[in-house]
Amino acid sequence: MATVSAPQMSATRAAVEAGLRSGRRDWAGMIAAFALFLTLIVSLTILFVLLTDVMSRALPVLSARGLDFLAAPNSSNPEIAGVGQAVFGSIVLTIFVIILALPIGITAAIYLEEYAGDNRFARFVNTNIRNLAGVPAIVYGLLGLAVFVTSVGLGRSLLSGGLTLAILVLPIVVITAAEALRAVPMTIREAAFGVGATRSEVVTSHVLPYALPGILTGIVLTLARAFGETAPLIMVGAITGVFRTAADQGGLETLQGPFTALPTIVYSWSKQPQEEFRALTAAAIIVLLVVILAVNAAAILLRNRYDRSW
Amino acid sequence: MTAVPHPGPALRIEDLRIGPRRRFRETFIRVAITISATASIVISALIVVSLIGNAFAFVREVDPAQLVTEGWFPRRDMFSIPTILAGTLVISAVGMLIAAPLGIGAAIYLSEYASTRVRKVLKPILEILAAIPSVVLGYFAITVISPGVVNTIHPGVPIFNMAAAGIAVGILITPLIASVAEDALHAVPSALREASYGLGARRLATSMRVVVPAAVSGIVAALILGFSRAIGETMIVAIAAGATGGSLFTINPFEGGITMTAAMTALSIGSDQVAVGTLAFPSLFFVGLLLFAITLVLNLISEAFVRRVRERY
Numbered sequence: 001m002a003t004v005s006a007p008q009m010s011a012t013r014a015a016v017e018a019g020l021r022s023g024r025r026d027w028a029g030m031i032a033a034f035a036l037f038l039t040l041i042v043s044l045t046i047l048f049v050l051l052t053d054v055m056s057r058a059l060p061v062l063s064a065r066g067l068d069f070l071a072a073p074n075s076s077n078p079e080i081a082g083v084g085q086a087v088f089g090s091i092v093l094t095i096f097v098i099i100l101a102l103p104i105g106i107t108a109a110i111y112l113e114e115y116a117g118d119n120r121f122a123r124f125v126n127t128n129i130r131n132l133a134g135v136p137a138i139v140y141g142l143l144g145l146a147v148f149v150t151s152v153g154l155g156r157s158l159l160s161g162g163l164t165l166a167i168l169v170l171p172i173v174v175i176t177a178a179e180a181l182r183a184v185p186m187t188i189r190e191a192a193f194g195v196g197a198t199r200s201e202v203v204t205s206h207v208l209p210y211a212l213p214g215i216l217t218g219i220v221l222t223l224a225r226a227f228g229e230t231a232p233l234i235m236v237g238a239i240t241g242v243f244r245t246a247a248d249q250g251g252l253e254t255l256q257g258p259f260t261a262l263p264t265i266v267y268s269w270s271k272q273p274q275e276e277f278r279a280l281t282a283a284a285i286i287v288l289l290v291v292i293l294a295v296n297a298a299a300i301l302l303r304n305r306y307d308r309s310w
Numbered sequence: 311m312t313a314v315p316h317p318g319p320a321l322r323i324e325d326l327r328i329g330p331r332r333r334f335r336e337t338f339i340r341v342a343i344t345i346s347a348t349a350s351i352v353i354s355a356l357i358v359v360s361l362i363g364n365a366f367a368f369v370r371e372v373d374p375a376q377l378v379t380e381g382w383f384p385r386r387d388m389f390s391i392p393t394i395l396a397g398t399l400v401i402s403a404v405g406m407l408i409a410a411p412l413g414i415g416a417a418i419y420l421s422e423y424a425s426t427r428v429r430k431v432l433k434p435i436l437e438i439l440a441a442i443p444s445v446v447l448g449y450f451a452i453t454v455i456s457p458g459v460v461n462t463i464h465p466g467v468p469i470f471n472m473a474a475a476g477i478a479v480g481i482l483i484t485p486l487i488a489s490v491a492e493d494a495l496h497a498v499p500s501a502l503r504e505a506s507y508g509l510g511a512r513r514l515a516t517s518m519r520v521v522v523p524a525a526v527s528g529i530v531a532a533l534i535l536g537f538s539r540a541i542g543e544t545m546i547v548a549i550a551a552g553a554t555g556g557s558l559f560t561i562n563p564f565e566g567g568i569t570m571t572a573a574m575t576a577l578s579i580g581s582d583q584v585a586v587g588t589l590a591f592p593s594l595f596f597v598g599l600l601l602f603a604i605t606l607v608l609n610l611i612s613e614a615f616v617r618r619v620r621e622r623y
Contacts, residue, residue, distance in 0.1 A: 026512055035415070108343065111344055125347050174350065200336055228441075231548075266445045282449070
């Protein structure tokens with residue numbers, strides 16, 4: 001019987017390893033990895049260029065005007081035009097979304113996830129909501145124009161704009177809230193049912209507290225999206241020109257009156273031919289982006305803080 | 311040994327029954343949330359009714375010859391549907407040319423190559439890109455993309471052109487495509503990857519020949535979804551594609567053009583002046599119905615592809 005000597009053994013091993021690794025560097029693999037990495041870097045560079053470009057255009061206006069820019073009403077004179085009315089409009093629209101879309105959206109999600117089970121109605125609602133989430137925003141604007149502005153007779157008002165935006169974000173609220181509810185494990189519910197809780201008690205005392213961080217994150221992102229939405233507001237008649245806000249008008253008059261919002265004013269200023277409006281647009285974009293990015297950062301932090309694996 | 315006396319009256323089955331107040335609360339909550347769930351159906355019905363009702367008014371009045379004129383000029387009763395369809399397709403195609411490689415490349419990198427640490431940094435940045443409102447990208451298109459990028463490729467283009475709008479639309483839909491495609495790649499079981507490595511395949515071969523083919527339905531779904539979003543995108547086009555109010559038929563991306571969505575915003579902004587009784591106002595809803603139908607079909611196809619991935623694994 002031939003015995004294999006130690007040096008022979010290690011030589012075989014080296015040959016086998018070299019054969020498996022084929023002794024070459026994996027150039028194709030490295031190039032591919034680099035190319036894939038590059039696609040990400042390109043996207044990030046675009047984001048960086050966008051932010052620095054807008055920032056550099058906006059800084060002169062923001063530093064020269066300061067708070068006056070935030071408070072002043074719109075004007076055709078770029079020297080005194082500001083985003084005061086737009087900020088007010090955006091805040092009111094966001095309140096509309098919070099009051100209307102959130103309760104309806106979250107309860108609809110509770111119905112789908114906790115109550116309905118797998119019946120035909122729930123499946124229909126589910127499919128319907130997924131399709132609604134894919135409808136272009138401008139089509140919601142048409143809905144607002146046909147229903148709220150014309151048929152109901154609310155006119156081109158803050159009220160119409162708020163209702164339209166609330167309808168636009170409703171499907172997204174339902175989808176994100178349903179996802180958060182689905183992430184709560186069955187055992188939590190079973191434990192609550194086991195000690196005699198009714199279904200609504202299970203939901204309010206067990207499922208909702210655990211799902212709350214997820215629901216909140218989704219809602220915060222949805223609000224950020226609503227804040228930047230422009231097309232539907234233009235369809236229901238957000239003012240792209242100059243209008244006057246009377247100092248003594250009451251709350252209801254304000255809701256029924258003409259309005260504008262931050263993204264709308266960005267649109268109308270970006271269409272102005274004068275060069276001064278370019279800088280003004282950038283300044284308005286910075287105001288818009290500060291809100292949206294701060295809200296997004298908060299949502300990401302919230303998610304990381306409360307992210308739990310069951 | 312003596313029996314321990316029972317501490318109190320025995321627990322009866324009646325004690326476990328829910329009382330009338332709790333029962334009322336249950337019923338009330340069930341009814342209330344069922345009504346909430348119905349809201350979405352009401353919204354869909356309102357969309358369909360308001361679009362079809364007004365679009366029908368347009369179809370009844372319009373002369374078919376007006377739909378195939380040489381351009382879209384609603385104030386002059388020229389409602390050329392091919393013009394706005396061509397503009398929409400050109401801009402979406404440019405957008406897809408940018409977003410498909412960027413989005414899918416980023417998805418493959420994040421899912422197959424990136425370490426957990428790299429993912430943790432890069433993913434939120436993609437999410438921030440996704441959060442930028444389209445009106446901001448429209449401004450970016452006329453201040454940077456059009457003079458900086460498009461003008462370099464094709465010197466002497468007008469500042470408002472479809473190529474710049476298309477590139478901005480591409481930037482807008484890249485994060486969407488990346489996120490949907492990454493979900494699909496993530497859903498491929500790691501057993502498939504391990505089997506491939508076990509046979510001696512490297513990472514590139516494993517990603518391209520095993521994981522990507524296994525997730526191809528999801529990647530197609532991501533592309534269709536991105537395309538659908540590009541078609542419905544409004545503000546970028548309204549700002550950067552030029553042609554406010556009307557345009558001649560063109561498929562040259564280096565010219566200004568008009569899309570379905572831009573035609574709608576232009577009509578809406580001017581609609582204070584549009585006298586009731588002209589066709590311009592109902593034409594808004596006809597175009598809206600067309601857009602709604604196209605995106606709905608695309609979304610349904612995309613959803614069917616996603617379902618295929620889910621069923622397989």
